[in-house]
């Protein structure tokens with residue numbers, strides 16, 4: 001065990017953990033952040049996605065001790081009580097079904113739009129293609145992303 005300090009959504013936290021512990025476990029179990037989900041635990045589904053250095057990262061396969069930069073989780077998207085445009089678009093398009101994968105969908109979309117605020121449909125499909133949804137919400141997720149792109153508020 002050792003002390004690891006993480007900056008998450010603007011706040012610093014020090015946790016006493018095995019350095020090899022997946023970041024996902026620390027976020028959920030030690031910091032009580034329930035946005036990132038445990039899906040596959042193998043880096044394959046995207047349910048656990050957080051953003052580090054502007055990149056969508058699969059926290060289930062990221063040892064906590066390797067994280068050097070600030071982490072943004074789903075809980076960090078809304079600002080001053082106002083939903084992020086993607087969150088609002090998710091509501092407007094009624095994107096989720098069971099909801100389990102949707103943390104990964106939103107966080108992957110955020111990283112995508114942060115890098116390219118005006119992606120083509122093909123770029124959206126490609127950027128989201130590795131974030132899985134067993135409820136098949138892909139079309140509504142893409143519509144929500146397009147809504148943000150078309151409004152120019154990404």
Ligand code: FES
Nearest residue numbers: 039040044046060
């Ligand atoms: S739970 Fe991390 S990629 Fe599936």
Ligand code: FES
Nearest residue numbers: 098099101133135
């Ligand atoms: S909404 Fe159910 S897994 Fe995606």
